[in-house]
Amino acid sequence: MIAGELRVDRARLVANIRAVRARMAPAEALVVIKDDAYALGVDEVVAAGLVAGARWFGGIDVPSALRAARAADGRARVIAWMTVPEDEARRAVAGGLELGVGDEDYLERVAAAARAAGVTARVHLKIDTGLHRNGVRPERWRAFCARAAAWESTGAVRVAGIWSHIAEASDAEDDASRSAFDAAVAVAREAGLRPEVRHLAASAAAWARPEFRYELVRVGAFCYGIRSADGPEIAGIAPAASLVARVTEVDDDGVIVGMGFVDGYPSTAAGRVAAGTPAGARAVEAVDAFAARIASWPGAAVGDEVVLFGTGAHGEPTPTDLGEAIGTVGEEPLLRVSRLVPRVYVGSAAAR
Ligand SMILES: *Cc1c(COP(=O)(O)O)cnc(C)c1O
Numbered sequence: 001m002i003a004g005e006l007r008v009d010r011a012r013l014v015a016n017i018r019a020v021r022a023r024m025a026p027a028e029a030l031v032v033i034k035d036d037a038y039a040l041g042v043d044e045v046v047a048a049g050l051v052a053g054a055r056w057f058g059g060i061d062v063p064s065a066l067r068a069a070r071a072a073d074g075r076a077r078v079i080a081w082m083t084v085p086e087d088e089a090r091r092a093v094a095g096g097l098e099l100g101v102g103d104e105d106y107l108e109r110v111a112a113a114a115r116a117a118g119v120t121a122r123v124h125l126k127i128d129t130g131l132h133r134n135g136v137r138p139e140r141w142r143a144f145c146a147r148a149a150a151w152e153s154t155g156a157v158r159v160a161g162i163w164s165h166i167a168e169a170s171d172a173e174d175d176a177s178r179s180a181f182d183a184a185v186a187v188a189r190e191a192g193l194r195p196e197v198r199h200l201a202a203s204a205a206a207w208a209r210p211e212f213r214y215e216l217v218r219v220g221a222f223c224y225g226i227r228s229a230d231g232p233e234i235a236g237i238a239p240a241a242s243l244v245a246r247v248t249e250v251d252d253d254g255v256i257v258g259m260g261f262v263d264g265y266p267s268t269a270a271g272r273v274a275a276g277t278p279a280g281a282r283a284v285e286a287v288d289a290f291a292a293r294i295a296s297w298p299g300a301a302v303g304d305e306v307v308l309f310g311t312g313a314h315g316e317p318t319p320t321d322l323g324e325a326i327g328t329v330g331e332e333p334l335l336r337v338s339r340l341v342p343r344v345y346v347g348s349a350a351a352r
Contacts (some may be wrong), residue, residue, distance in 0.1 A: 003258025019236035032220030102126030124161035242310030276314025
């Protein structure tokens with residue numbers, strides 16, 4: 001039995017997304033909902049995003065993007081950027097999704113899918129600006145844009161956006177990617193394409209560097225209150241989810257809480273971080289499969305709550321603090337949380 005939960009603060013999510021949107025304005029912020037919205041749950045994150053004024057959501061796979069689109073119910077545009085087979089592309093466009101297209105053959109499949117579904121597919125063409133993950137290579141870009149323009153003239157597709165993804169590892173590399181991106185947009189315009197939005201940056205570059213914002217930025221981590229590993233604190237954002245475990249046993253050696261590495265709390269946390277207890281920070285001494293041992297405090301009792309990561313309010317690390325302590329990024333502690341750990345939503349997303 002898991003004694004604990006991943007507790008999601010709706011008001012915090014709304015505040016984070018508001019802070020991100022305010023920072024990016026007049027550019028719009030697309031809220032990234034991949035990995036079940038960084039483990040917080042797509043439906044609730046979309047609801048919070050809408051309250052915060054978000055009008056774009058996006059993720060990798062089609063099923064979660066469709067889920068986001070259903071949750072948004074016509075109030076937002078949703079992009080799925082994974083390359084998928086034609087039948088799945090057809091379900092996507094029939095469900096109103098826009099598609100990221102970074103592959104020549106995929107453009108043909110999407111156009112065929114749109115014709116089969118009897119709709120115009122809104123697509124975002126992806127140029128490879130150096131990351132080599134997905135995206136059309138610069139030397140093939142001109143022909144790709146011409147092909148997209150040809151499909152546009154048939155009504156099968158409409159090129160809504162031009163985009164790319166950058167490493168955000170060094171300013172110099174990002175600057176080189178941005179030049180390549182601007183060149184690609186110019187080529188697209190020469191081909192007759194009229195994209196509504198250009199999008200290049202994710203959380204870190206979008207926050208720090210206005211020239212990377214264009215009309216749209218894709219923000220994941222910062223919406224959830226996850227700062228970059230080894231990066232600065234971000235004013236106005238804080239972690240929206242806390243991993244909370246309950247005390248199941250108190251003995252002379254310490255306090256046992258009912259959550260362990262099988263539930264997603266990393267075993268390498270032992271000896272490296274504290275947990276937040278009713279008496280403040282206490283050392284994490286051991287992490288087993290289904291339980292962890294925490295240094296005791298006076299009056300510790302079965303049923304007490306211990307925060308394994310969260311905002312820091314009780315002495316616990318944030319997800320990024322924990323990530324740094326175990327040599328990884330701040331998304332990782334969230335993405336490790338088992339699907340079996342209940343997600344509990346607290347507070348209200350209601351507009352204030
Ligand atoms: C994950 C992802 C993002 C968001 O990155 P963050 O650093 O979490 O803001 C943006 N764009 C793409 C293509 C992604 O896969």
